[in-house]
Amino acid sequence: MAITELAVFSQYKFKKETPNILLSIIIPIYNREKSVKVTLDWLKKTTYDLTKVEIIAVDDHSQDHSFDTLADYEKFFPNFLIARRKQNSGGASVPRNNGIKLATGKWLLFLDSDDYLTEHALSDAMAIAESGDNDMVCMPYARGLGSTRAISKSAFSYPTTVTNLAFSQTKLYNSLNAVGKLFKRELIDEYQLDFPDSIKVREDNWFMMKMYSVSLKIAILGNQKTYYFIGEQDGESLSKAGTPPRDAVKIFLSVYDFIQALPIDETKKLEFLALYLNRYTNFIKRGTFAPVRFFDHTKETLKTLENHPLLDDNAQTFIQDLFHHKYDLEK
Structure with a gap:
């Protein structure tokens, strides 16, 4: 990110111990000092080599201690970038766009701050990402304890991993949210894909429908293992309001x-x-x-x-x- 773009942040800490990052995990956060601990505690357990990963958490000017909570986790990750925006943007789009600009990995993964990945999720997904010419790797979802959020089981109906799928061969039109999917960074750059800052609900649909349209080959991990857990829909969620x-x-x-x-x-x-x-x-x-x-x-x-x-x-x-x-x- 250029120096001029750092002006949007009031605080930031950039820890970078290893070069040649393969995966950037982008976490937008707002008033989630408790739930983000669960997210990061699960990331600590990953079987994937964390020296190949950078965690990028963008705090959208939280009113609680979210930024301080993030800072407490710096010691657990070799590449850990956290930033607090000067102003709240009102949605997930702007923090995600900030994260894209900060990211240096070949692959990007968006992870919500009340969700979590199982230990093997990154290892399984990155093995597929790095072994072929797929443009996207999708993880099946499950509901976390107490969650009421909808999940798209029909989009992840394969018992074993399937690769090299065209979008029209899948039911991924039932999964238009951006979390739990690995995206090839070069496609995001080539087509200048981002999230709309003026839309607060289904803003990830804007990104995903375009991303699906340029992803020629898609992989979907098998549903016999658990990968991405959707967290509780709490008071900070904007999706309860519906789509205008x-x-x-x-x-x-x-x-x-x-x-x-x-x-x-x-x-x-x-x-x-x-x-x-x-x-x-x-x-x-x-x-x-x-x-x-x-x-x-x-x-x-x-x-x-x-x-x-x-x-x-x-x-x-x-x-x-x-x-x-x-x-x-x-x-």
Whole structure:
């Protein structure tokens, strides 16, 4: 990170003992001084060589002792970077973007501060990452004790590890959150992928739908072992508020423009758009103005997309209703 970019932090400690980092683990944190101890205590147990890892924790100007708690763990990790933002950003996007800029690893992994990885998770995932030409390695999720957060079992239905998958061969459209997945850093840099600072809920969908669209080969670890535990949905979680339609359409249209600009054939573009629209139709259509914005921006493509075999009935009906003026398109 450039010196000018360090100006966003009021405190930081950078400990770097080993060169040639393979994996950067990015942890955004806000008011999680207790739960982050669990996250870091599990990371201490990893069977993977920690000299190849850097832990990057970005404190989004917490009002508790989160930064001090992080500092207490410096002695356990050879490469440990912690920073406290001068101002709270209101969501996970900005701390994650700060973490991306700080990261030096060939692979990136986002880990939430109330989640944790099992001892073998990094070893198994990095073995796949480093042994082939996959662009992404996905870990199955499980609920932590007391957690009420939704997990996407259908996306991780393979009993043993499967590699070299195309996105359309998977059900990863049911897993649009960014945690628990290893990303090839060079793809993030090549396509300038980041998280939207103006969106607080489903901000990782913005990143993930684009990342899936440029990841030609994806690996999914087998579900007979446990890897990533989703923590409790507590008072600091923003996901309880639901997804505002105005944000949902902003996310989808950003992804739409990104895919349309990719140097891939139209068949692949339509596959991605159909699968993503299946997930986003209900978010968009419940808004007053969101359907209008969506239609105005995409109507030329919708003529072709309407009968796509991957489009579900709900999304197909939504497109038909738009063309038949069920929504007030004059607003």
